[in-house]
Amino acid sequence: MSELKEELKAKIIEQLNLEDVSVADIADDDALFGDGLSLDSIDALELIVMLDKDYGIRLSDPKEGRKIFESVQVMADYIKEHRTK
Amino acid sequence: MKKVYINSIASISPQKTFDNNLFLDEITDYNNTVIFAQDPDYKQYIPPAAARRMAKGIKMGVVASKIAMDEAGIETVDAIITGTGMGCMIDSEKFVSAIIDNNEQYLTPTSFIQSTHNTVAGQIALGMECKAYNFTYVHSAISFESALLDAKMQLENDEAQHILVGGVEELGAHTTKVHRTINHIKPEAVTISEILNSKTEGAVFSEGANFFVVSNEKKESCYAELVAVETFNTLKKEKVSETIESFLEGNNLKAADIDVIVFGNNGDVDFDDFYNQLSEGIFNKTQQVFYKHLVGENNTISAFGVWLACKILKTQSIPEIVKINEIKTSEVKTVLCYNQYRGQNHSLLLLKKC
Numbered sequence A: 001m002s003e004l005k006e007e008l009k010a011k012i013i014e015q016l017n018l019e020d021v022s023v024a025d026i027a028d029d030d031a032l033f034g035d036g037l038s039l040d041s042i043d044a045l046e047l048i049v050m051l052d053k054d055y056g057i058r059l060s061d062p063k064e065g066r067k068i069f070e071s072v073q074v075m076a077d078y079i080k081e082h083r084t085k
Numbered sequence B: 001m002k003k004v005y006i007n008s009i010a011s012i013s014p015q016k017t018f019d020n021n022l023f024l025d026e027i028t029d030y031n032n033t034v035i036f037a038q039d040p041d042y043k044q045y046i047p048p049a050a051a052r053r054m055a056k057g058i059k060m061g062v063v064a065s066k067i068a069m070d071e072a073g074i075e076t077v078d079a080i081i082t083g084t085g086m087g088c089m090i091d092s093e094k095f096v097s098a099i100i101d102n103n104e105q106y107l108t109p110t111s112f113i114q115s116t117h118n119t120v121a122g123q124i125a126l127g128m129e130c131k132a133y134n135f136t137y138v139h140s141a142i143s144f145e146s147a148l149l150d151a152k153m154q155l156e157n158d159e160a161q162h163i164l165v166g167g168v169e170e171l172g173a174h175t176t177k178v179h180r181t182i183n184h185i186k187p188e189a190v191t192i193s194e195i196l197n198s199k200t201e202g203a204v205f206s207e208g209a210n211f212f213v214v215s216n217e218k219k220e221s222c223y224a225e226l227v228a229v230e231t232f233n234t235l236k237k238e239k240v241s242e243t244i245e246s247f248l249e250g251n252n253l254k255a256a257d258i259d260v261i262v263f264g265n266n267g268d269v270d271f272d273d274f275y276n277q278l279s280e281g282i283f284n285k286t287q288q289v290f291y292k293h294l295v296g297e298n299n300t301i302s303a304f305g306v307w308l309a310c311k312i313l314k315t316q317s318i319p320e321i322v323k324i325n326e327i328k329t330s331e332v333k334t335v336l337c338y339n340q341y342r343g344q345n346h347s348l349l350l351l352k353k354c
Helices: A002-015 A041-055 A064-068 A072-082 B056-072 B089-101 B109-114 B119-128 B140-156 B173-181 B237-250 B273-280 B302-315
Strands: B005-012 B079-083 B133-137 B162-169 B208-215 B224-234 B260-263 B287-290 B334-341 B344-352
Touching: A002 A041, A002 A072, A041 A064, A041 A072, A041 B109, A064 A072, B005 B056, B005 B302, B056 B089, B056 B119, B056 B162, B056 B208, B079 B119, B079 B140, B089 B109, B089 B173, B119 B133, B119 B162, B133 B140, B140 B162, B140 B208, B140 B224, B140 B302, B140 B334, B140 B344, B162 B302, B208 B302, B224 B237, B224 B302, B237 B273, B237 B334, B237 B344, B260 B273, B260 B302, B273 B334, B302 B334, B302 B344
Parallel strands: B079 B133, B079 B162, B260 B287, B260 B334
Antiparallel strands: B005 B208, B005 B224, B162 B208, B224 B344, B334 B344
């Protein structure tokens, strides 16, 4: 599980081109949107594509993303339960 | 009709030109077939949250526009007009590669959004919260001139007072490979001092951004009066001298009235004759300068020619590195810029001391 969380942090940094942010800077429970990493709606779309491409999870309702992308911990829990690849 | 003035300039190029206090004081020599722009400290100008989605072309355009706006001493403009021949190549290549690599699935939005030709003008407008006229011309090697002509007409007719105009190009790896395959890039590396005598086909490719604030009100920072701009998609080599003389006549001038002619020679053995015939012909008694040996070739590099002409007019000095010949002029009052790319898309720009 902790391996998956580290993998997610690295992917978020790379995919969203978060300059000056390292894996160590993101805590498992940090908010990804709002006050935490300050991600925005375009980042949410990037994360939806990442879930589909890398873990085989297709979100039918984009509103689901709001809850799933709350933090790395929540994302990892969701992926562990729903991943198809 | 109102007169049009170039009140500020900004250039990001393969030379250290982003500091307006310098005028080609330090020259970076290259020995390559492709040369990249020297980066200013982008973080000084663009917040990290915005910069993370910007490829180099967007960053260069945004920063060059900010330098030009600062020098003109204005917060906003009545129009933002850019020219680009190739647009945002890095994001375009990323987006198209993703389509191919992922079998037309999993398309990420960021590179698609940022890949359009008008991204630079859009990002500049967002940065300065400018909701005015925003336009991007995509006309190969006369993209910048088309943007400048639009601005000039609006200012002459007093439809606007201050307009930000610029040209921007960035190098994308795949596009560069394609240009190399079709021999538009020189087959072997060449230094800046060897370019004109390289006797090979193709050019040294490059990238950069050149921006200007043009106004119908002369400011203290004024570099030049923009007198005339004319473009020609096609023009036969044997008609160039006649066309230039007719252009000058339309502005009550003769070739002998030009103090400095700025040529767009790029060392391509197949097309430099367009310039050589003028050099040996109607402008053989005129001070001739060139710049592509320093900053390479791209679709909007003629904007660097305008930057050079502006610097010469304002400082009344001509760096040795750009001189083709040695003809002394007591005062530089009138400068003509002539450019073409591969025998097509010719442009003439007439500038006067302000």
